[in-house]
Amino acid sequence: MVPDKNAGTTPAPTRRQLLKAAALGVTAAAGGVAVAAPPAAEASQGGTAPMHPRPERIGASAPLAPPSVAVITLTRAGFGPWPGDVAAFNALGSTDAQRLQAWVDQQLNPAAIDDGPCDAKIAEAGFTTLNKSLGELWAQHYNNNPSDDVRYRPFRETTRLAFLRAIYSRRQLNEVLADYWHNHFNMNGDDPIGAPLFVHWDRDVIRANMLGNFRTMIEAVAKSAPMLYYLDNYTNSVSGPNENWARELFELHTMGAENYLGVLQQEDVPTDPEGRPIGYVDADVFESTRCFTGWSVANGQSGAANTGAFLYRPSWHDRFQKHVLKVLLPADQPDQVDGRTVLDTLANHPGVARYVSGRLCRRLIGDNPSQETIDAVAAVFFAQRAAPDQLKQVVRAILLSDEFRTTWGAKAKRPFEVAVSAMRAGGSQFPFVMGNSTTDSFISLYTAAGQQLFGRRSPDGFPDSQAAWSVPNPRVGGWRFTAYLVNARSSTNVYYLDVVNQTPANVRTSNQLADFWIDRVLNRTLSPEDRTAVVDFMAQGLDPDLVLPWNASVQNRVRALVGLLFWSPEFLYR
Numbered sequence: 001m002v003p004d005k006n007a008g009t010t011p012a013p014t015r016r017q018l019l020k021a022a023a024l025g026v027t028a029a030a031g032g033v034a035v036a037a038p039p040a041a042e043a044s045q046g047g048t049a050p051m052h053p054r055p056e057r058i059g060a061s062a063p064l065a066p067p068s069v070a071v072i073t074l075t076r077a078g079f080g081p082w083p084g085d086v087a088a089f090n091a092l093g094s095t096d097a098q099r100l101q102a103w104v105d106q107q108l109n110p111a112a113i114d115d116g117p118c119d120a121k122i123a124e125a126g127f128t129t130l131n132k133s134l135g136e137l138w139a140q141h142y143n144n145n146p147s148d149d150v151r152y153r154p155f156r157e158t159t160r161l162a163f164l165r166a167i168y169s170r171r172q173l174n175e176v177l178a179d180y181w182h183n184h185f186n187m188n189g190d191d192p193i194g195a196p197l198f199v200h201w202d203r204d205v206i207r208a209n210m211l212g213n214f215r216t217m218i219e220a221v222a223k224s225a226p227m228l229y230y231l232d233n234y235t236n237s238v239s240g241p242n243e244n245w246a247r248e249l250f251e252l253h254t255m256g257a258e259n260y261l262g263v264l265q266q267e268d269v270p271t272d273p274e275g276r277p278i279g280y281v282d283a284d285v286f287e288s289t290r291c292f293t294g295w296s297v298a299n300g301q302s303g304a305a306n307t308g309a310f311l312y313r314p315s316w317h318d319r320f321q322k323h324v325l326k327v328l329l330p331a332d333q334p335d336q337v338d339g340r341t342v343l344d345t346l347a348n349h350p351g352v353a354r355y356v357s358g359r360l361c362r363r364l365i366g367d368n369p370s371q372e373t374i375d376a377v378a379a380v381f382f383a384q385r386a387a388p389d390q391l392k393q394v395v396r397a398i399l400l401s402d403e404f405r406t407t408w409g410a411k412a413k414r415p416f417e418v419a420v421s422a423m424r425a426g427g428s429q430f431p432f433v434m435g436n437s438t439t440d441s442f443i444s445l446y447t448a449a450g451q452q453l454f455g456r457r458s459p460d461g462f463p464d465s466q467a468a469w470s471v472p473n474p475r476v477g478g479w480r481f482t483a484y485l486v487n488a489r490s491s492t493n494v495y496y497l498d499v500v501n502q503t504p505a506n507v508r509t510s511n512q513l514a515d516f517w518i519d520r521v522l523n524r525t526l527s528p529e530d531r532t533a534v535v536d537f538m539a540q541g542l543d544p545d546l547v548l549p550w551n552a553s554v555q556n557r558v559r560a561l562v563g564l565l566f567w568s569p570e571f572l573y574r
Contacts, residue, residue: 066408067524069096073103076364076411076574077399078172080421086523096405104399107173108211108392118168125164126434129154134200134225138308141196153434155195158202159453160432160439166420167428174211177395178202179416180363181210182454184356185221185253186461189454193229197308198454201226211392214356215347215385218253222343223310225297231459234297236289237316246288248459254346255280256355266323276349277326284325290318291329291338312336325349353382357394359464364398366410367465373403411574412466415449418478422485422566423497425521430488430496438488438496445484449477482566486559499562500555508547510539513558521565530568537561 066072070089074081092102106113122130129137132154141151166175185206189198205224209217221227222245228234233245251257259279261269266284269277277284294317300306302313312335322329322338325345329338346352357378361369380397384390398404413421423430432439447455450473456462463469489495499517507516514535518526526534535544538561548554565571 066406067522069100069405071523072405072408073100073399074172075421076404077104077107077176079166079175079417080424081523082424083427083520100405101400104173104396107171108396110171110174110211113170115170118165118170121164121168121432122161125160125432127157127161128434129157129199130161130203132199134197134204134309135307137197137200138225138306142193142308143306146196151192152190152195155189155198155454157434158189158198159443160434162202162453163420164432166416167423167430173395174207176364177210178207180360181206181217183456183461183464184359185227186456186459187226187230188457189226190452191230194226197226200224209391211389211395213386213388213390214352214381215343216388217391218249218343218347219340221253222249222292222295222339225308225310228295228297228310233292233295234299236293236295237313238290238293238318239316241289241293241318243285243289246285246292249288249342249346250280250285252459252461254352254355255349256351256359258355258358259351266326269326271326272350275326279351280325283323287322287324288342290320290322291324291342293318295336295339347385350378350382353378353385357381360394361398363464364395365401365404366407367467368410369407370403373398373401376401409573410466412469413572413574414462414464414469415446415451415474415478415481416453417574418449418566418572419446419481419485421571422482425566425571426486426497426499426562427502428485428497430485431490438490442488445481449481450474479567483563485566486563497562499559503558508550510535510542510544510546510548513538513548513561514544517558517562517565521562522568522570524570526568526570530570534561534564537564 067075068086068090070086071081074085074089078085089099089103093099129141132140137154140146141154162175162178165171166179169175182202187201188194189201194201201224205217205220205227209220222233225234227245231245231248232242236242236245251260261279261281264281266277266281269279269281271277294313294315296304296311296313296316298305298307298309298311304311304313314335317335317338319332321331324342327341327345329341333341354374357380358369358374361374361377365373377394377397381390381394384393387393422428430439430442432442447453451462469475486497486499487495488497495501502520503513503516507513514531518531518534525531538544538557539546540557542548
């Protein structure tokens with residue numbers, strides 16, 4: 001192919017040009033190539049949503065200025081403001097520091113927050129598996145090869161529960177942390193073994209430990225049947241060792257690749273002033289694999305009970321001496337001591353404190369938090385490693401850091417955050433009822449954006465960088481999803497995100513409509529140029545101060561306007 005000598009010379013259209021193109025129903029040119037906007041999503045009861053303009057790629061330019069501390073906090077330590085949340089945050093004190101501390105203290109005590117409205121929605125959803133014990137889940141949804149509807153119901157209910165809580169719960173930080181730890185200890189729930197036990201994984205492993213002690217949490221992870229199956233440790237024996245669990249324990253869950261020193265001999269690894277190795281090598285993984293032999297599941301095999309509970313099989317354990325992170329483990333130790341010693345050693349290693357703290361900082365602050373902040377948080381992690389609320393103290397240190405409240409635009413929302421924050425901004429009343437076709441359509445369309453909730457196949461979890469989510473596929477998928485969202489309605493023609501009826505009766509000019517929904521969705525102003533583009537989109541060539549007739553055409557344009565704001569770069573920043 002002969003290169004086009006003119007390729008790349010046509011400038012990409014501005015966002016204002018795209019808005020105007022969309023308002024006229026035409027395509028825009030991007031880099032010399034005609035680009036048509038995706039077809040508008042159909043409303044659930046027929047009809048067609050107004051065309052939305054092609055969104056500008058996030059990350060092309062930085063936001064103009066950070067929003068208020070209220071918006072920063074509610075967007076990064078929560079899933080975005082619900083109407084009234086910014087005012088409630090600002091009422092917590094007379095300074096930003098006072099408000100932030102009061103909000104963090106409230107959120108870190110989730111049991112004291114009245115979550116009645118969310119609980120009511122959960123009660124209405126028709127869930128049947130959420131209160132089942134591990135044994136009940138195993139017996140009723142795994143044993144005897146049940147139908148897919150039965151087998152996958154715990155996974156599907158947990159997925160819908162996660163949306164309900166993220167959208168409607170007042171315990172917002174709790175939901176952000178649950179999302180984080182599910183990703184940190186990623187386990188594919190959309191799996192024949194993970195799915196029937198996913199209620200247990202979410203409730204008893206992730207949520208039960210995410211504000212507690214890290215050492216306690218990693219043992220709960222290690223002994224959970226879903227993880228034992230997912231990383232194959234349930235088969236790990238002296239006659240057939242399997243290193244999958246030990247490898248990911250070091251590489252993803254505790255030390256991280258940043259502390260991996262490759263194929264050095266264990267004796268050649270440098271040590272810190274306390275005599276601890278500064279990192280780990282392959283031999284540490286191999287030796288740890290031996291330590292976890294016999295950690296299995298009571299699955300009815302080899303004479304075991306068939307309950308799904310953790311089972312230690314002494315006859316499968318490698319009983320000879322081992323050497324992990326310069327700790328010598330003698331032969332013939334009591335049951336489980338070898339594996340627990342590995343977990344103890346990791347939980348007391350400063351490299352683990354730095355790695356886990358760094359990941360939490362990147363989730364809650366930005367892609368490149370300062371080393372100074374990471375070190376300060378890691379110091380809390382390490383100093384409080386024996387505390388029952390260690391992780392709560394670590395999160396508090398991050399959220400009260402100067403860097404947390406002064407950083408903006410260093411993260412992009414992932415599809416789950418886009419979906420939930422849009423629904424919160426719009427005061428959505430979307431149902432997540434089991435067996436509801438609208439709910440199933442919602443989940444299907446959301447999943448097409450590229451972040452199937454709890455469905456990441458590989459153990460590394462979904463990427464957590466702005467670059468990973470600023471590429472076309474998730475952006476276009478999310479754009480389609482938000483176009484659908486503002487038009488979805490029930491069988492009785494009630495919009496689930498009813499932006500029309502949430503627009504005050506005295507807001508009827510294009511200027512007023514633009515300003516009302518900019519403030520509602522973004523909780524801050526746009527640049528003059530971008531605001532003018534939004535007003536022009538609403539005005540369609542008319543005087544922007546003209547009172548518009550509140551007819552179907554204008555109402556459809558208001559829905560399109562809100563959908564547009566949901567896909568503006570300003571909304572996609574965290």
